[in-house]
Amino acid sequence: MRFNELVTGVRSDIAVKIFGEDLDYLALKAAEIAAQARTVEGAADVIVEKTVGLPQMRVTYNREKLAYYGVSIESLNQYLSMAFGGQISGTVFERERSFDLVVRFLEDFRQDIDNIRQMYVNLPDGNQVRLSELAQIEYSSGPAKISRDDTRRRVVVSVNVRNRDLQSVVRDIQQKVQENVVLQSGYSIDYGGQYQNLKNATTRLMIIVPIALVLIFLLLNFAFNSLKETIIIFSAIPLSIVGGVLLLWIRGMPFSISAGVGFIALFGVAVLNGIVLIEHFKELRHKNGGVKMHDIIVQGSVDRLRPVVLTAASAAMGFLPMAISTSAGAEVQRPLATVVIGGLATSTFLTMIVLPLLYGYFMSDERCKKKSRSRKKVTPKVKFWFVPILMVVSAAAFSQTRELSLEDAIAVGIANNRQLKTHELQIGRSKALLPTAFNIGKTNVYYGTDANNIAENNHPLYVVGASQQMDFPTVYAARHKANRAEVSVSQAVYELELQRLRKNITQAYYHVVYLQNKQQHYDYIAGIYRKFSQSAAAQYKQGEIAYLEKLNATAKQQQIEVQQKQAASDLQIAYRQLNLLLQPDENISVPFQQLEPVLLSENIRTNAGLKLSDEQLRYENALLGVEKNLWLPNINVEVFNGTNRFANAKSYWGWQVGVSIPLFFGEQKARVASQKYSVMMADYSRQQYQIRYNSTNEQLRNELEKYRQNIDYYQTSGKQISDELIKFATSGYEVGEIDFFRYIQSLENAVQLRMDYLDNLAKYNETAIALNYLMME
Incomplete structure (x- = not known):
């Protein structure tokens, strides 16, 4: 349990992790x-996992009374603390x-809590x-506590498994949760614990088992020097499976x-029985050259029956206590022992039947004479064919990381980034509101009596009718224009x-590439200092240099090694930042490449920030158009029919069309004025963005020119100077032309030249990228 907690963060076999922000909602789910x-x-x-319900005593200050009495919060906190x-x-x-x-109550x-309430405090x-x-x-x-995984809040439901396999229990839990538990947007579920170890181990086992089989085949081929005997x-x-x-x-x-590990062990034991049997067949053929193959197989099988059976039985009996164990760890021991015992039972029985038949068929004298020459030519090649196969399989087993180019990384980020998907959904939401x-509006249907209108039969009418009020047609056009402008704003965002x-x-x-180049340079310099430290130690033993020089050499070596480790740590942090942006489904890596200057984009793309400002201004103008159109009158249409139930009753149809004219414009006038202010605010915001954009563009280009001068210096002369400093300082120190301190000074100058170049190149790239994707926050 403790080991599980160290590896996966929980002690249980299954950990259902619910991720989200609201702790109360997480606890409910x-x-x-x-x-x-x-x-x-x-x-x-x-x-x-308990996350809520921790009792607390809360002190909420009444700021009005504090101001009345002239007491500060700081002094009251000091009273409580003391x-x-x-x-x-x-x-x-x-x-x-x-x-x-120490003074306290x-x-x-x-x-x-009443002791806190009754505590007296001094007033000014x-x-x-x-x-x-x-x-x-x-x-x-x-x-009670707030737990996080990858900076996200989470609550864990821990589950242990009894009398059933872990995989099927997890599958049932996933099915029930998917059918019966509904989560809000922004919340997710993940499964961990020992189940996470099971998934990782299963993936690794699917790679290791084929490798083990290939290795067994290769070793058998090397031992027997015969592809037929190996097969x-x-x-x-x-047969053992x-x-x-x-x-x-x-x-x-x-x-x-x-159980998978048991199969690997079983393969070795099963092959061992075949080796014992085939080797004895070969020995009998060598001793009795004229004996028929049938007699050799019968005699060999009888001779090796007892050794094969005893070998398998001893191995099976050794695993028997594990197979029937019920103590701690039995859930691991029983499947392993069961596989080995069952496999040995069938492989021993079938080996004594199948292997002699195969040997008699493939190794008969007639077939051997016909295929002897071809076998001699093919067998040596087979050995070499399997070597590259093994290398490919081994490489596939351990290359679980995907290398990404910059274009691939951008594609993965666009496909996986949740924040971007949120804005994409916002576009769909705006389109749905069109x-x-x-x-x-709603249609009014009414029924009533009208005593003011008397029908021809001198009785009042019963009237049924329908009326509809609608805005002026231009209002709908203005609203549709505003909704389309809102869609454009969402697209611009x-x-x-x-x-x-x-x-x-x-x-x-590019930051990862920069740190890779920096780490490579530290590795190169560390190698030089390592050799230098070893040389200094040897010279000190021979009495050629003083102890102080040896200490300085050791100190320089350790100092560069510390910087080397720091560069490796910075590289890991940079990878985490890149993973946070890409949010990939697999491990990724950036292939090593020399850091080169980023090219400025020649195509002046439409700036997304400016486009957003334009669209926001257009949207505010569209809203202003809606408010202005609301000054127009509403249109009323009504259709009605009147009749009664008395003698000589007739049906009377009627209709009327009218307009609703606003007589009081105060409220709508205020709305229009308010919207005009919104239009002006959007216009000023756009102008301010344009000003900041131009200023930042000019500033970045000036910085770019500054870094370009430093890069040009290194490429034209600085690199040559750095290389020559290292070369001639090393050779001069080895032959005694320069002393220890001049050697160290030369190395430090060379290192500083290279580091300054990498730093300036990294800043140049950062500035160039900012220019290519210039935007104001």
Whole structure:
């Protein structure tokens, strides 16, 4: 359990992690997930991480009363700290020892919240007042703890597994959570604990098992120098797999990591039985050259029956205690031993039948004479064919990291970055609101009696009708224009965020390349100092230099090694920043490349910030158009029909069209004036952005020119000077032309030249990237 906690952060077999911001919501969803997990067979010890409910005493100051009495919050905090925590007021000396004199309340007056309420504090006028007069003091509930993974808050539901395999329990929990637990946007679920180790180990095992089989095949081929004999012996492996799988099924055990390790051990033992049998066949053929192959196989099988059976039985009996174990660790031991015992049982039985038949068929005298020449030519080549195959398999096993170019990194970031996806969804939301511009309103349907209008039969009419009020048609056009402008604003915001993401990824990528070059240079310099330190140590032993020079050489070596480690740490931090931007689904790396100046973009792209300012101004103007159109009258349309139920009744149709003219313009006039201010604000914001854009552009270009001069100096003469300093200083020190201190000074000058070049080149690239993606925050 403790090991699991160190590796995965939790002690349990399964850790369901809920990520989000609101701790109360996380605790609620964690309780729902725990309830679902308890219904899964095999899930035990379901525990929800406690994150809320920590009791606290909260003191909330009444600032009006503090101002009335002239008391500061700092002095009240000092009173509380001294009364309950204690404060040093002096020093007590006892002979040669000294002790701090701490003053605080007696323990009887530090037991309850009422002690805080009843505490008196001094006022500036010399009077005293209770703290409860100046502040509200009460109990409250706060977060018990806040846990994070990758800077995100999370709550863990811990689950242990009993009498069932881990994989199936996790699968059932995932299914129930997916069906019954609904999360808000911005919240996610991840599964960890021992299950995370299981996934990693399963992936690694899928690579290791093929490698083990290839190695066994290669070693057999090298030992027997015969591809036929190698294949015959290697056939014992699939025969052993049958028994391992069969016994696992009989005992009701799932395939686990320990079972996979058992198969690897089983392969070796199964091959060993085949080696014993085939070697004896070869020995009999060598001694009895004229004996038929059938007689050799029968005699060899009888001779090696007991050794093969005893070898397999001794190995199986050795694993038997593990197979029936019920003590601690039995869940790991039982699958391993079961696989080995079952595989040995079938492989031993089938080996004594299948291997002799295969040997008799492939190694008969007639076939050997026909294929002897071709075998001699093919066999040596087979050895060399498998060497590159093994290298490829090994490389595939350990190359789990994807190398990314800058274009690939930008593509991965655009595909995975959640913040960018949020702005993309905002565009869809704005487009979905486009039809709201044509909101005509509700239709009024009415029924009533009209005694003012008498029908021809001298009875009042019963009237049924429908009326509809709608805005002036230009209002709908103006609203539609405003909604389309809002969509354009959302698209401009998305383009701005896309440009910002490209810029940040490019800067992070080039920062990694810069640190790689810096680390490479430190490695090169560290090698020089290492040789120099070793030479100084040898010269000191021979009495050629003083001890001080040896110490200086050692100190310089250790100093450059510290800088080398710091560069490696900076590189890891840079990778984390790049991963935060890309949010990839796999491990990534940046291939090493020489740091080169970033080219300024010749194509002047439309600045996303300026475009956003233009779209915001257009949107505010569209809203102003809506407000102005609301001055226009509304249109009323009504259709009605009147009749009654008396004799000679007739049906009377009627209609009317009218307009609603606003007589009081005060409110709408104020709205128009307010929107005009919004238009002016948007216009000024755009102008201010343009001014800042031009100023920043000019400033960045001046900085770029400054860094370019330093880069040109190094490329024209600085690099040659640095290389020659190292070359001639090293050779001069070795032959005794210069002393220790001049050698160190020359090396430091050479290192400084290279470091200054890398630093200036990194700043140049950062400035060039800022120009290519120029935007104002």
